[in-house]
Each structure stands twice: as C-alpha cells, then as structure tokens.
Amino acid sequence: MKDYHMWIGGAPCEAASGARFTSTNPYTREEWARFPRASADDVDHAVRSAHAAFTDGDWPTWTASARGAALVRLAALVTEHADRLAEIEVRDNGKLFAEMSNQARYMANWYAYYGGLADKVEGLVPPIDKPGVLNMVTYEPLGVCALITPWNSPLLLLAWKLAPALAAGNTVVIKPSEYTSASTLELMALVEEAGIPAGVVNVVTGFGDEAGMPLVTHPLVRKVAFTGGEAAGRAINEAAARDFKKVTLELGGKSPNIVFDDADLDAAVPGAISGIFAASGQTCIAGSRLLLHDGIYDAFLERLLEMTRAAKLGDPMEADTNISPVATEAQHRKILDYIEIAKAEGATCVLGGKAASPGGAPGYFVEPTIFTDVRNDMRIAQEEVFGPVLSIMPFSDEDEAVAIANDVLYGLAAGVWTNDLHRALSMSRRLQAGTIWVNTYRSTSYTTPFGGYKLSGLGRENGSQAIMEYLQPKSVWLAEPRAVANPFIRR
Numbered sequence: 034m035k036d037y038h039m040w041i042g043g044a045p046c047e048a049a050s051g052a053r054f055t056s057t058n059p060y061t062r063e064e065w066a067r068f069p070r071a072s073a074d075d076v077d078h079a080v081r082s083a084h085a086a087f088t089d090g091d092w093p094t095w096t097a098s099a100r101g102a103a104l105v106r107l108a109a110l111v112t113e114h115a116d117r118l119a120e121i122e123v124r125d126n127g128k129l130f131a132e133m134s135n136q137a138r139y140m141a142n143w144y145a146y147y148g149g150l151a152d153k154v155e156g157l158v159p160p161i162d163k164p165g166v167l168n169m170v171t172y173e174p175l176g177v178c179a180l181i182t183p184w185n186s187p188l189l190l191l192a193w194k195l196a197p198a199l200a201a202g203n204t205v206v207i208k209p210s211e212y213t214s215a216s217t218l219e220l221m222a223l224v225e226e227a228g229i230p231a232g233v234v235n236v237v238t239g240f241g242d243e244a245g246m247p248l249v250t251h252p253l254v255r256k257v258a259f260t261g262g263e264a265a266g267r268a269i270n271e272a273a274a275r276d277f278k279k280v281t282l283e284l285g286g287k288s289p290n291i292v293f294d295d296a297d298l299d300a301a302v303p304g305a306i307s308g309i310f311a312a313s314g315q316t317c318i319a320g321s322r323l324l325l326h327d328g329i330y331d332a333f334l335e336r337l338l339e340m341t342r343a344a345k346l347g348d349p350m351e352a353d354t355n356i357s358p359v360a361t362e363a364q365h366r367k368i369l370d371y372i373e374i375a376k377a378e379g380a381t382c383v384l385g386g387k388a389a390s391p392g393g394a395p396g397y398f399v400e401p402t403i404f405t406d407v408r409n410d411m412r413i414a415q416e417e418v419f420g421p422v423l424s425i426m427p428f429s430d431e432d433e434a435v436a437i438a439n440d441v442l443y444g445l446a447a448g449v450w451t452n453d454l455h456r457a458l459s460m461s462r463r464l465q466a467g468t469i470w471v472n473t474y475r476s477t478s479y480t481t482p483f484g485g486y487k488l489s490g491l492g493r494e495n496g497s498q499a500i501m502e503y504l505q506p507k508s509v510w511l512a513e514p515r516a517v518a519n520p521f522i523r524r
C-alpha cells in the first residue's frame with residue numbers, strides 16, 4: 034500500500050486529523066494507495082499558503098515571460114514522465130493505458146501553449162477622450178484559484194485549468210477526485226522541478242463535501258474551475274455566487290452522433306464506437322445517442338454490432354484490450370441501474386446489458402451495451418449514464434434529426450456524418466452544442482474553446498481566450514494634477 038501526502042506550501046502534508054482514505058484499482062478491486070482525508074482546516078492551510086505565495090512570495094515579481102518559461106519546462110517534464118503518470122492514472126481509474134499514455138503526452142501541449150501565451154495577453158488601449166490624461170489597460174491575475182477535477186481524465190482536465198491559471202500569474206489549490214488523487218500528487222514533483230515557487234501550486238485530497246466545498250466557499254478563493262457532474266456543479270455554482278467568485282463549469286452531456294444516408298460508413302461506424310465505447314463511455318462528450326437515417330439504419334446497425342462484438346474486455350494495461358473496467362463501484366452500479374431502467378421503459382437491448390468478468394477478472398466491467406426502440410423521451414435518452422451504453426434512434430430527415438438532437442437539457446457536443454457540405458453547415462448552425470464534429474468525433478485541443486450549452490456547463494476552457502477566465506482588466510488613468518472649475522459636476 035503506497036502512502037501519499039498532500040502538497041501544501043511546497044511540502045508534503047498530512048491532514049490535521051490524521052485521517053486517511055484509500056484508492057481502489059478498478060481492475061483488481063484491490064486497495065493500493067492511501068491519502069490524507071482533508072477537512073476545512075487543511076483547506077484553510079492550503080488556501081492561506083496559496084494566498085501568501087500570491088501576495089508576499091516572489092511569484093508576483095516573476096515576469097509573464099518567466100512564468101511562461103516555467104510552464105514550457107513543465108511541458109517537457111510531463112512528456113518525459115508521461116508513461117509513469119499514465120500507469121498511475123490507470124491504477125486509479127482503470128482506463129486503457131494506451132489511451133492514458135497518449136493523453137499524458139498530449140496534455141503537455143496545454144502547458145506549452147499557455148506558457149507561450151503568458152506574455153502575449155494584450156488589449157487595445159482605449160483612445161484618450163480627456164485632455165491631459167494618459168490611460169492604460171493592464172490584465173491582472175485573480176489571486177487564489179480553486180481547481181476541482183474528476184476521475185475520468187484527472188491530469189488532462191487539470192491541465193485545462195492549471196496551465197492558464199499559472200500563465201496568468203495566479204496561485205492555486207487543487208482538489209482532485211477522491212477516486213483518482215495519486216497522479217495529481219505525482220505531478221507536484223514535476224511542478225517543483227520546473228521551478229515554480231513553493232506555495233504557488235497546492236493539492237488537498239479528500240471528499241467533495243469535506244474538502245471540496247470548504248475550498249469553494251473559502252473567502253480568499255477568487256475563482257473556481259470545476260469539471261464533474263451536474264449535481265456538484267450546481268452546488269458549487271450556488272456556493273461560489275455568495276461572494277461573487279468567478280466560476281467555470283465543465284459538466285455532463287447527452288451528445289447525439291448523427292449519421293445521414295450519404296455518410297461514409299467505413300468512418301462513421303468506428304466513429305460511433307469511439308464516441309461511446311472508448312473510455313468505457315466515461316467521458317462528458319460521450320456520443321450516447323446514435324441517430325441513424327432510415328436509409329442506412331439496418332446496414333449501420335449490422336456493422337456496429339459486428340465491430341462491437343469483436344471488442345475485447347480485459348486488463349487495461351494490455352495493448353489488445355478494447356474495453357476496460359469502469360472507474361468506481363458507484364459508477365458500475367449506476368450504469369447497471371440505467372440498463373435496467375432502459376429495459377423497463379421498453380427499449381430493446383440488442384447487445385450486452387450486464388456486468389462482465391473477462392477471464393474471471395474481478396474488475397468493475399460492464400459489457401458494451403446497445404439499445405434500439407428508444408424514444409427520445411425515455412430516461413436512457415435524456416440522462417447521462419457515463420458508461421458504455423448506447424441508445425439508437427432512427428430519423429427520416431434533417432429537421433427530425435435536429436429536433437431529436439436538441440431535445441435534451443444538455444448541449445456539450447454533437448457528431449454529424451455526411452458528405453454534403455451544405456448539410457454539414459446547416460446542422461452545425463442548428464445543433465445546440467458547444468462543439469460540433471463533422472465526420473469525426475471526440476477531438477479536443479488546447480487551441481480550441483470547449484464547453485457546453487444549457488446544463489452542460491458555464492464558460493469555456495482551452496483556446497487563447499480561456500486565459501481571460503483567469504485575469505481581470507485594470508484601467509489606469511494617469512493625469513496631471515489640476516483644480517477643476519466646478520467639482521460639483523462631472524464634466
């Protein structure tokens with residue numbers, strides 16, 4: 034059993050209470066690591082360390098270029114340690130090593146990109162409209178930022194927050210998911226090696242109600258960046274509003290993957306599988322509703338079933354495994370419950386539909402599951418399962434596809450498969466989602482804004498504008514001192 038420590042003020046740290054919790058490997062169901070179970074006192078210690086580093090340390094004296102250079106060094110270190118970080122994430126969330134090692138390498142780009150952006154935040158200086166006055170606009174960091182992350186892609190979704198936050202000159206307190214705390218703590222050694230001063234980056238480990246909420250409500254925290262479920266997102270947003278903290282929320286989705294009758298099925302069938310069965314469906318952008326044009330419905334379904342049946346369930350560390358266990362026992366139960374709800378609602382389970390134990394493995398496996406005869410008003414079509422469960426619905430024309438696709442409370446992403454440029458443009462305009470993929474699915478990038486419409490979130494991450502979520506403009510008016518004729522009226 035590996036014992037981890039929190040990271041506060043540049044030093045390893047236990048919880049004041051001495052309490053600890055454990056992490057379970059989803060493939061073996063064995064406990065493998067222990068973590069301090071932080072409470073409000075520990076959170077206060079971390080926030081005050083971050084605040085001291087923001088106000089009194091040498092971090093505020095660093096130039097934007099120096100901050101950027103440190104982030105570029107961190108990018109190189111992340112790349113160097115990618116496989117080790119990925120293996121730790123797999124041990125915590127059970128996702129395929131092949132996916133997590135690619136992801137670990139890819140996330141280095143966020144640190145390099147925002148490192149490059151750090152000294153390029155410029156704004157137009159407004160024209161002077163008052164004689165004898167020079168005015169300037171500067172962009173200043175917010176202060177202490179709370180970064181709260183989930184278990185499905187801990188380090189990638191942390192990078193989306195940590196990179197712009199540091200590039201902008203803030204200090205942070207990170208609260209990783211209680212299911213996947215290890216990789217974030219392992220990253221701290223690389224943050225230190227990159228030369229980022231003690232106290233600038235702090236990590237508290239523990240549970241949402243015991244550590245997460247005290248972090249959100251701490252008076253010295255000025256910004257909360259959160260990725261996770263809708264319930265937690267709503268609670269966080271309401272709490273943060275009490276003292277007007279800035280908030281960005283990346284929440285869930287119920288994304289449609291729409292295949293027209295002119296689509297290239299050689300690409301669309303694997304595209305549908307990538308959308309729902311990659312990461313065992315544990316991603317906010319999962320294409321969990323598959324809309325098939327009547328003209329290709331049967332042919333598509335036949336090919337989809339054939340390709341999915343060939344998927345190998347097994348050890349996430351093995352290169353030939355396609356489907357690994359889901360991350361937690363709670364998630365495993367939630368997904369199986371939704372499968373029973375779908376059956377009870379009258380959907381037809383044409384593949385999968387139950388837990389699995391490939392080769393006798395004890396992991397939290399769920400068979401890749403496909404439902405047909407789904408109506409869009411069913412819970413299985415309206416609610417986020419966050420697992421390998423696909424709902425298929427037919428449509429006859431573009432208007433019907435748009436009506437089904439938009440008739441959910443979420444609006445995170447959507448896929449459209451067609452070779453008709455006009456239809457691609459029309460669908461991209463009409464679909465209510467923050468990301469539209471045409472003839473591809475699940476692409477995200479450090480260069481491209483990501484975020485949701487409706488209940489899928491608040492604000493955007495990624496892209497050059499995302500750094501503005503971690504800055505605040507300050508206008509400075511410089512005037513020669515002179516007496517005004519009548520101080521009782523504003524000229």
Ligand SMILES: NC(=O)C1=CN([C@@H]2O[C@H](COP(=O)(O)OP(=O)(O)OC[C@H]3O[C@@H](n4cnc5c(N)ncnc54)[C@H](O)[C@@H]3O)[C@@H](O)[C@H]2O)C=CC1
Nearest residue numbers: 182183209210240241245246261262265268284285317419
């Ligand atoms: N959008 C996404 O990428 C993700 C969505 N989800 C969805 O959320 C559902 C619940 O999954 P969970 O792991 O329980 O996610 P969660 O949303 O409860 O937890 C995510 C993070 O927020 C923290 N947290 C939870 N409640 C909090 C609160 N009141 N104040 C401050 N921090 C809080 C957790 O400790 C964790 O670090 C999943 O079934 C899935 O549907 C889960 C993970 C990622």
Ligand SMILES: CCCCCC(=O)O
Nearest residue numbers: 185186316317318477
């Ligand atoms: C919001 C996009 C998340 C990308 C990593 C994942 O699929 O978990």
